[in-house]
Amino acid sequence: MINKKVAIVGAGLVGSLWAVYMAKRGYQVHVFDRRPDIRKMKIVQGKSINLALSDRGWKGLEGAGIADVIREVAIPMHGRMMHAVDGKLTYQPYGKEGQAIYSVSRGLLNQTLLKCAAEHANVTFAFQHRCKDVDLDTNTLVFHDEVSGQEVRDSFDQVFGTDGAFSAVRSRLTRLDRYDYSQNYLDHGYKELEIPAHADGTHQLDSACLHIWPRGEFMMIALPNVDGSFTCTLFIPFEGEHALANLKTPEAVRAFFEEHFPDAVPMMPELVDDFFANPDASLVMTKCYPWHYKDRVCLMGDAAHAIVPFYGQGMNAGFEDCTYLNALLDEHHDDFASVLPEYTRLRKPAGDAILQLALNNYIEMRDKTADREFLLQKRIEGRFSEKHPQLWKSLYEQVSFSHTPYQEALHNGHRQQKIMDRVMEMEDIETKWDSEEVEQRMLKLLEIHK
């Protein structure tokens, strides 16, 4: 055991995973959360967001030795299924044979991670403790105990801020001189809905896919749950022609869905009730720098990098923070004075890059996945990558099925898009897309755009 007391502020996805890592390293781990203990709550699937877990997330779980427990509640999704307005379905695999991203219920995942952390005798929990402030001189955390109404103070050797997009720990850092911070909201919000299971508990849609209804300015997606339901999310502007602001009556909601998602409506018997029961939720993006303070305070997960959800990478990036920080602790023998600046140096560019990638992917998902030219481009890339795996990995694969730093993936993606723009300009590309000529052209362009 290490005779050092560490605080993890926020027992969400990243905080509870990091608690397992720190417990295994032998620290005295104290986990705080403002909410009640989620392990005691009943998780109703279809009513809770589910998340796509991909390779970076799995690596974070494997590093803590708990991937197998999570695998039991994860459903593989091998590709996207696009639903056109006329009901036509188009399937696009995410990667190569056998590659998949996994749908996991946020609530179940959080419960499972907390249970894994609680198996370690050196982990204690204090729920309904809302962090109000951090005294950076003494590393003292100030909490409001939501049950007793009292203020609670305690000091720690290390503080990890894993308290999400509106982090109180980060908020304290933003008051430091020369601390960089920005927060922006997307003009689009989201609404959660449900496609329940058939009466026999089976899925109404193919559960091996992430379903997308791309409609230009807005889109709906659906991810499968293990109980046979799908959690749907409608992403749509707050204001404008097609907007949450116009969906204020049951008639308007029904008419909107019947016009734009006619194949989904018969599968959503509670559509109107769900629509008005669930809030209009907003999407925030934050950037900050640095992600640490001296050798004591460190931000991880959304507290460091809140991003939009369109690449399904927020949690994955947070789990990757755990992988990196743990590796740095190994490398520097738990010397936080060396580890924390290095952590910021390595991870800040990754956080910025995945935000950019996620913003770009929103346009791709809601707009381009319905576009013939885009689908053709993906087929050309897929064929080329099969033949030349060393030369070409699609951007999606780099982000979801590799551990290439996000900033490198972003850079490679720009380069590949330049090449594909030239390829798509080739005469009769629709008919000769799988020809030797196109392949040779791509090899040549790769030489030019080195």
Ligand SMILES: Cc1cc2nc3c(=O)[nH]c(=O)nc-3n(C[C@H](O)[C@H](O)[C@H](O)COP(=O)(O)OP(=O)(O)OC[C@H]3O[C@@H](n4cnc5c(N)ncnc54)[C@H](O)[C@@H]3O)c2cc1C
């Ligand atoms: C609609 C949507 C879909 C998404 N889909 C995906 C996806 O498919 N794949 C993916 O990888 N990511 C996805 N994400 C992103 C993912 O949800 C987040 O990146 C992830 O939850 C971040 O984990 P975290 O632990 O950093 O923060 P959180 O999960 O937000 O946890 C923060 C914790 O801190 C606690 N807390 C907050 N303030 C305080 C305080 N002052 N004191 C004490 N405790 C506090 C909270 O109660 C909470 O338990 C999605 C996000 C949204 C909104």
